Amino acid sequence: MELPRLDHMGVVVDDLDATAAFFFDLGFEREGGGPVEGEWVDEVVGLDGVRVEIVMVRTPDGSGKLELIKFHEPADTEGANPLPANRLGFRHIAIAVDDLNTIVDGLRAKGFDTVGEIRDFEDTYRLCYVRGPEGLIVELAEQIASEGAS
Template identity: 60%
Template structure:
């Protein structure tokens, strides 16, 4: 068996519209939305009575996707929206951007905030973590060497 590619990352949210708008503001494009329910999804995710909505967003190059899911049933446990970056589990998703200042400004207009500070890593990258809706942490990296990541 050989893995062909990473298909997507799934993020469960309460406010699907706000989470979708956040990623669209970042530059991903919405490729689809759909309700999801029935025995097949119950069996796949190991829950009973699933009723959910999903939105799929994709990077401009088409190589990275995020599935945003809002479960209407069954109800799940609440996560800590303010969990620090060193909390166990999936903690952040990273994106290469052309202009870090512009990306952060656009996300701030949607209510996002810096987790720490913008920092320069050697002469290679300008980096930061941004916390968006649902406590989602996104790492943004601007390549300062003039290369496209």
Template identity: 55%
Template sequence: MTIQRMDHVSVVVDDLEAAKAFFVQLGMELEGEAPVAGESVDRVNGIDGIRVDIAMMRTPDGHGRLELTKFHHPQAVESQPENAPNILGLRSIMFAVDDIDAAVAGLLPHGAELVGEVVQYEDSYRLCYLRGPAGIIVALAEQLG
């Protein structure tokens, strides 16, 4: 058995419209939206009565995808946005950008907050972590040279 590819990363959000706007501002494209419910959804999740709306976002190159999920039933469990970057579990979602300063400036009005600061790593990259929708950490990397 060999995997074929990583299909997507899924993020549960409380405000689907705001999350879509955040990732569109970053440069992702809305691939599609759909309500999702039914017996097979309940069974795969191990929860009865699931009703969600999803928005599938994709990177401009078409290779990366991000599923944004808004739970209507049952209600989503509150996240812990104050969690530090060293907490166990999914750490961050990283995107390569061509201008990190412009990307940060464009995301701040969409609720992004810098976790630390924009830094230069050796002569290779400028990097930063932002707290994005639902408290997730969005990492940005601008390759230098």
């Protein structure tokens, strides 16, 4: 069986507006969203009484989508837990950007910062992890030279 494509990734958040704004600042565009509830969603996610608000965001070229999800019911009782980059499980998403330093400067002006340092990988990519709202980790990757270039 051939996998046709990755459709989207879901990100559960508490502050839907702040998280959506963070991704808009990175260049994502709103694709849609709204409230979701009912027996069908209860059965899909394995919880009772689900009532969520969703914002779908996508990259400008449409190649990547995130489903930002705020659970109103049942609510998470533990809250955000900003885990370290080595914790098992889905830990970050990577976004190709054109001007990493300018983007990081803009995010820092809004109170976000890098997890570690901005570093170049083999003169090909400039990379960093940024800690977003609620502990989310986003890797920014700027291609600074063609791969295989000498």
